[in-house]
Amino acid sequence: MLIIGIDLGGTKISGAVFDENGKQLYQTTHLLNRREGSEVGQLITETIRELLPTKTVLSAVQAIGICVPGISHTKTGRVWVPNIPGWESYPLQKEVEDFLNNPDIHVKIASDRSCYILGELWKGVAQGVKDALFVAVGTGIGIGILANGQILEGHTYTSGAAGWMALDPKFEDDYVQYGCFESCASGNGIARCARQLLQGNASFKESILHAYPIDKITTYEIFKAWEMNDPLAVQVIDRAVQMWGMAAANLVSLFNPEIIVWGGGVFGPAKKLIDRIYQEARRWAQPIAIRQVRFETSLLKGEAGLHGAGYLALMDWEKRKYNL
Numbered sequence: 001m002l003i004i005g006i007d008l009g010g011t012k013i014s015g016a017v018f019d020e021n022g023k024q025l026y027q028t029t030h031l032l033n034r035r036e037g038s039e040v041g042q043l044i045t046e047t048i049r050e051l052l053p054t055k056t057v058l059s060a061v062q063a064i065g066i067c068v069p070g071i072s073h074t075k076t077g078r079v080w081v082p083n084i085p086g087w088e089s090y091p092l093q094k095e096v097e098d099f100l101n102n103p104d105i106h107v108k109i110a111s112d113r114s115c116y117i118l119g120e121l122w123k124g125v126a127q128g129v130k131d132a133l134f135v136a137v138g139t140g141i142g143i144g145i146l147a148n149g150q151i152l153e154g155h156t157y158t159s160g161a162a163g164w165m166a167l168d169p170k171f172e173d174d175y176v177q178y179g180c181f182e183s184c185a186s187g188n189g190i191a192r193c194a195r196q197l198l199q200g201n202a203s204f205k206e207s208i209l210h211a212y213p214i215d216k217i218t219t220y221e222i223f224k225a226w227e228m229n230d231p232l233a234v235q236v237i238d239r240a241v242q243m244w245g246m247a248a249a250n251l252v253s254l255f256n257p258e259i260i261v262w263g264g265g266v267f268g269p270a271k272k273l274i275d276r277i278y279q280e281a282r283r284w285a286q287p288i289a290i291r292q293v294r295f296e297t298s299l300l301k302g303e304a305g306l307h308g309a310g311y312l313a314l315m316d317w318e319k320r321k322y323n324l
Helices: 038-053 055-060 092-100 110-122 174-178 181-184 187-200 219-227 231-255 270-285 287-291 299-321
Strands: 002-008 012-019 025-031 063-070 071-073 078-079 106-111 133-136 141-147 259-263 293-295
Touching: 002 038, 002 219, 002 287, 002 299, 012 293, 012 299, 025 038, 025 231, 038 092, 038 219, 038 293, 055 063, 063 092, 063 110, 063 219, 063 299, 078 110, 078 219, 106 110, 106 270, 106 299, 110 141, 110 259, 133 231, 141 181, 174 181, 174 187, 187 219, 187 231, 219 231, 219 270, 231 270, 259 270, 270 293
Parallel strands: 002 063, 063 106, 133 259, 259 293
Antiparallel strands: 002 012, 012 025, 071 078, 071 106, 133 141
């Protein structure tokens, strides 16, 4: 028995064939190259075709899981992906099912944040855990929520849109577009905060970040400056640590998880801050729950979504097999 996982990102798509034990048999990757609308849908079906090279493989595949960087509406099979033009309500499930033309191969779609925690549950640091969270910090911030072994999606499938967590009583205009948490602690948010300080604060005129074109500064340059104890970078990263700790405290108090997995492009360079984030969380969280949770960085890193998509497919196959 084989399954396929598809991980759609903002710039590329990866696909892999797994066996039921999680061994990866084939993998392929394609760049989106600014494709839009149905062009991206076609690239997904082309990727699936590439992963089904023979009739033997086709007959062995039982399910396909697809990870999307947005919202998947389970009841309609449509997805909303803000970074892909034309995907405001894209009929992805129907397109893939029509391509397969095989009712024996089921297609399941889930958000990237849900797939991240599923990947860690299957082959990462959350194996054997029933209550876990994946905090994905990249361009934005999203949280995959596993509660009592089940993924929580919410009434309209937007659970885990953590960028809008309110962590500051003083409302700023940026919070309308990005959310409070994301404005200060996502990859793009950290870069925006640094640019604002460079432009408007004479106290940081000696910052080494002035060596870069202001519109080109990313978290990479900021963490590099932070390691050199640059005062501007230190202030920005300290603020992000505070936000990550406060958000984690709220999550611990609400969900009482066994583990919080930190991943995404920022973790990465922020991996060395995990102990500081935990200590900040201890200041705010329910005292018993915070002592019982582990903070870990993703074991799968950039492969979490791909493995999660594979596990999504496997769970669907197991439910059908055992009539669950």
